[in-house]
Amino acid sequence: MASEQDDRVSRSRYEREKAARKEAEALLEGKSRELFLANQSLSQQSEILERTVTERTSELRIALDKAEAASAMRARFIATMSHEIRTPLGGLLGMIDLMYGDETDPARRELLEYAKTSGDALKRIVNDVLDFSKMEAGAFQFENEKVDIRALIGGVLALAAASMPDGESRLRSSISPTVPPIFAGDATRIRQVLSNLVSNAARYSADGQIELRAFASEHEKGALLRVEIEDQGIGISAEQQKNLFKDFTQVPNKLTSAAQGTGLGLAISRRIIEGADGRIGVFSEPGVGSTFWFELPVEVLEACPPSKGEGKARLRDVKARVEGARILLAEDNKINQKLLLTFLKRMNVSAELAENGREAVEKFAPGKYDLVLMDVAMPEMDGLEATRIIRDSWPAEKIPPIVVLTAHVLDAIHEDSARVGIDRVLSKPITFGDLRDAISEELGAHGNPDHHTPRQFGARPAIFAHLSNPILEGLIESMSENEVIALVEEFVIDARRLLAAITANLRRGESEAAAAEAHALKGMSGLIGALGVSELAGQLEQSAAYLDADSIEEVIDALSGQVDTLDRALSASIE
Amino acid sequence: MKGVVFVELLAMAEDAFGEDVVDAVIDKADLAHGGAYTAVGNYPCAELVKIVDAFSDHSGLSPDLLQRKFGHWMMGFFAQHYPAFFENKSSSFEMLEAVDQEIHVEVLKLYPDAELPRFETDRTGEGQLQMVYSSPRPLVSFCHGLIEACVERFDETAEIAIEATPAQNNSTTFRIDITGR
Known part of the structure; x- marks a missing residue:
């Protein structure tokens, strides 16, 4: 009986199960609904969030635009003030x-x-x-130009010496051969830091040596330049050192009671150095002296000269290619003429001189020359114009390579040169080696091999210590020592004449003429390797138009001092 | 097709023919799920048609008639379990118009993957409603029953004409003329 009943459930049990299932289904639907609502509120919130983000972003954009506009206005204000304050002050x-x-x-x-x-x-x-x-205001921009730190240091020290009673004897510099001759950087800003540190050293020490040292070590960017300026002055306590590079701080100075400035010098220096990814700091002991230093990673444009023995094989090829070439040289400046003609003679090149662009055009004929060397700035007709006329007058295949020489570092010259059809632009000062390499490259490979015997030197004349080494080496490669000395003698006479002319022109307010003469002086001094003169003349060229008489006089004094030094060294060399 | 339709179809059959008959018919119909359905599940529509046909065989009533009767049954079920949809409605037309606009919206909240038929309504004149039913499922008579039951629920009488919607497959047009209330 039980077995018959077993496969059937009771009615009440069936109803219970049915009710339970209905409840389960209702629960599930309820949960589904909750899930849906939660989901909906989530997406609503995310929408609100998104909208808020969009709103905030646009608010920030507006605020940023306003800030940028304010900053631009501030920069404009500063530019205006700069002019407005400096002009009456001048x-x-x-x-x-x-x-x-x-x-x-x-x-x-x-x-x-x-x-x-x-x-x-x-x-x-x-x-x-x-x-x-x-x-x-963020209006401070770093230039990226060729920096010759040796010339720069020479210029800064010469200026500092001129403004110190016993400057000549107190200032010393030593620049390690590891420091690259040319690197990329902002020359003006580096000069500013250097002269700030040097003038601080002078202001905070009554006597004793001020020594400027420069080294370089390897760095992933090229080289790490380190410059140290050591004085034997009053020194700085550890407490004062903490605030030294902050804005508007000064170390009290008992040495002078005169106005000391704003206390911004080191703050500005720090911003400049740090802005160029460098570091700046100081070691100091009160009563003993201070050593300010900075380190700057720099991109090397011209590496240190290689050790002797390298590049001999290449040298023979280059020499061979150049020998016997016929070159037309257009150059008006007497010193440059002499130098370049001597260079060319040493290369066994037959050179013909044209005194200006017009003469170059007259002398030029197809087949007559293998290459034309052209100065840019010449009277009657400049080198660019002469090149254009030659290019217009003859078919391209009958015109040899045209190379221009210029002391301008401006990009504009390069652009102009490309437009008139100049094959290569060489920057003055040019060394013998660079000129020969350039001529060789332009001429292409032909000619006879030649065997080069290295020259032996005796004791070097005193004047050589005052000339830039790479340039001097180039000169000596092509001239005798006496010829170099004669060249420097001629330079000293010419430089004195130019300085007098510059001074006279500035007195008459003819700053453009003065700038042109300063440019000539820069080119000449660069050619013979008097880089201190070249650097100062460059400064003068750039600033003749807006510097006040006082500052210009300082630069001219420094320039005269440098020329005098050369003259004295010359006398010593001749004896 | 939502499981609730299957559950209610079997409930109606039990009510009409008794539990034993339903058991026998289901056993005979050879259904994939063995006739076990849950309201929250989904099942193929073909199975629903199979069940209707099986009861038609058993009872001698036509499948169309059974679908219509089922429409009436479902309207009662809806009214009992989802009274909220019937509140604030004063006529059958308002209710019919709410199918697409309100009811199916709520269904989709619970079952986002539900495949729902479409009911486009258009009042063509005083006391006249045209309702176009579009669905790949052959449940025209079921809809007919639902519409009839809806009219009755609002104490109205109506004439309902059915015709295939011109140039539109899987679509049927109901023309409803209210004749009294």
């Missing part, structure tokens, strides 16, 4: 200068001297504040 200082020159009463002269000192201090403050504001 006038003021100029007037004081004139009055000082005319004044005979010693008491009044003393008053004018105070006025001048205060004016100079004000000028320095204005320059510092303007630099600082530019940095704050």
Whole structure:
């Protein structure tokens, strides 16, 4: 009986199961609904979030635009102020200068001297504040140009020496051969840091040596330049060192009670060095002295000269290619003429001289020359114009390579040169080796091999210590020592003449003529390797138009000092 | 097809023919799920047609008639279990218009993958509603039953004409003329 009943469930049990299932299904639907609603509120929230993000982003964009506009306005304001403050200040200082020159009463002269000192201090403050504001406004931009740190240091020290009573004897520099001759950087800013550190050293030490040292070590970017400036001055306590590179801080100085500036110098230097990915710092002991240093990673453009013995085989090829070539040289400057003609003679090249662009055009005929060397800046007709006329007058295949020489470092020259059909631009100062390499490359491979015997040197004349080594080596490769000395003698005479002309032109307010003469001086001094003169002349060329009489006089004094030094060394060499 | 339709179809059959008959018919019909369905599941529509045909064989009533009767049954089920849809509705037309616009919206919340038929409505005149039913499933008579039951639920009477929608496959047009309320 039980077995018959076993496969059937009772009605009430069936109803219970049915009810349970209905409840389970209802629960499931309920959960589904909850899930749906939760999902919906989530997507609503994410939508709100997205909308908020969009709103915030647009608010930020507006705020950023406003900030940028404000910053641009600030930069414009600073640029305007820069001009507005500097111009009357320049006038003021100029007037004081004139009055000082005319004044005979010693008491009044003393008053004018105070006025001048205060004016100079004000000028320095204005320059510092303007630099600082530019940095704050983000208007401070780093140039990337060729830097010759040796010339730069020479220029800075010459200027510093001129403004110190016993500068010549107190300032020393040593630059390690590891420092690359040319690297990429912002020459103006590096000069600014150098002169700031050097003038600090001078201001905070009454006597004792101030020594500037430069080294370089390997760095992933090329080289790590390290410059140290050591003084034997009052020193800086550890407490003061902490704040030294902060804005508007100064170490109290008992040495001078005159206006000291804004305390921005080191802050500006720090921003410059750090802005160029470098580091700056100081070691100091109160009463003993301070050593300020900075390190700057630099991209090497011209490596240190290779050790002797390398490149001999290549040299023979280059020499062979150049020998016997017929070259037309267009150059107006007498010193350059002499130098380049000597170079060419040494290369066993038959060179013909044209005094200017017009003469070059007249002398030129197809088949007559294997190459034309052309200066850019020449009277009557410049090198670019001459090149254009030659290119227009003859079919291209009948024109030999045209190489121009220029002391301009401007890109514009390169662009112009390309437009008129110049094959290569060489920058002055050019060394013998560079000129020969360039001529050789342009001529292509032909000619006879030649055997080169290295020259032996005796004791070097004293003047050579004052000339840049790579350039000097180039000169000696092509001339006798006496010829080099004669060249420098001629340079000294010419440089004195140019300095006098520059001074006269500046007095007459003809700054453009003065700048042109400074440019000529820069080119000449670069050619013979007087890089200190070249650097200062370059500064003068760039700033003749806007510097006040006072600053210009400082540069000219420094230049005269350098020329005098060369002259003295010459006398020693001749004896 | 939602499981609730299968569950209710079997409930109606039990009500009409008794549990024993339903058991026998299901056994005979050879159904993939053995006739076990849950309201929250999904099952092929062909199985529903098979069940209707099986009961038609058993009872001698036509499948269309059974579908219509099932439509009436389902309207009762809806009214009992989802009274919220019937609140605030004063006429059968309002209810029919709400199928696509309200009811199916809610269904999709619970069953996002449900394949729902479409019911486009258009009031063509005073007391006249045209309802176009589009579905790949052959459940025209079931819809007919639902519409009839809906009209009755709002204490109305109507004439309902059925015709294939011109130039549209799987689509049927119901023309509903209210004749009294």
